[in-house]
Amino acid sequence: MDDKARWGDKAGWGREARGGDARTPVPLPGDLDGRHGQDAGRRPRAPWKRTIELEHRLVLLAAVVLLASGHAPRASLSQDALDRSLAQGVDPDLIYLVDLPGFELADLSAGVVGDDGFGATYWSQDGRVELRAHHSTSDGALLASTRLMGAEPWTAPVRCEHDEVGSYRSAGGRHEYAVLRAGHLIWLNCPVGLVDRAVLKAAMAGVRQVTWKGSRTPPPRHPPVRRGDLPTTGDGAPVEYRGVGG
Incomplete structure (x- = not known):
């Protein structure tokens, strides 16, 4: 076997799968999905780990949105x-x-x-x-x-x-x-x-x-409205005279 063939065997190429193409890579022991290198032998993450990672990403995204939108308007009075x-x-x-x-x-x-x-x-x-x-x-x-x-x-x-x-x-x-x-x-x-x-x-x-923008002297208050239908004495309630004992 020449050097080229030996290199192909080490790389996983040249080993024929049944009925397959000669250039189809055959997974090596420890591979999960035919990938080599740093991903070889890595176990799939548990579902709960993927959920936590998703939550962290959502929190980070929310923080970015808040920073991009700036602070909420300050409360103010007219x-x-x-x-x-x-x-x-x-x-x-x-x-x-x-x-x-x-x-x-x-x-x-x-x-x-x-x-x-x-x-x-x-x-x-x-x-x-x-x-x-x-x-x-x-x-x-x-x-x-x-x-x-x-x-x-x-x-x-x-x-x-x-x-x-x-x-x-x-x-x-x-x-x-x-x-x-x-x-x-x-x-x-x-x-x-x-x-x-x-x-x-x-x-x-x-x-x-709050900084006061106007005068510190209170404006004059409106005088009370005087009604002409009220008596000058008493409260105007009807008087019902009854005998002894009410």
């Missing part, structure tokens, strides 16, 4: 909502906003809470998240003993944990993340299960004070 809040008596320094993925800031919900505090609602089809801000001299210890908004029952004991961002509180089926900033207490509150604790924390880590 100038009308800001003017309306000021007219209601909101302290301009107490207007804060957060960015909450999957929720939209309801412009008409913005307004006064209490004397001069600020409140707004973030909503989705699954539920609502309440944002509140007011003046406060509370410290961490006092905050731990303060009742939780919306808790059922109202007297449910409050569980409070402090970290580098603020305070995570939960009670009576509600939870919230509260932040103290320069005499202002800002918190984000919702039913347990609607938004994860980590999402609340991330939102409050980015809480920002």
Whole structure:
């Protein structure tokens, strides 16, 4: 046998399969599908391994799509909502906003809470998240003993944990993340299960004070409408005189 024939045998060519072409490669021992080289002898991957690899690829693809699309628009209030809040008596320094993925800031919900505090609602089809801000001299210890908004029952004991961002509180089926900033207490509150604790924390880590663009002097309030059909005394309710005993 010449050198050319010997080389052909080593490469797997020249060995004839029954009824086949002389140049048809015959799988060598250990081959799975007739391939040689680095794939020879490799076992097929288990189905669960292929599933995990597919999931990893889908996660990576989703991350690429998110990076390509950029960040979601920041929550903002219209100038009308800001003017309306000021007219209601909101302290301009107490207007804060957060960015909450999957929720939209309801412009008409913005307004006064209490004397001069600020409140707004973030909503989705699954539920609502309440944002509140007011003046406060509370410290961490006092905050731990303060009742939780919306808790059922109202007297449910409050569980409070402090970290580098603020305070995570939960009670009576509600939870919230509260932040103290320069005499202002800002918190984000919702039913347990609607938004994860980590999402609340991330939102409050980015809480920002809204810059007031208009005048800080509240516009004049409209005077009350006077009705001409009401009596000058009493409430105008019908008087039905009855005998003794009603």
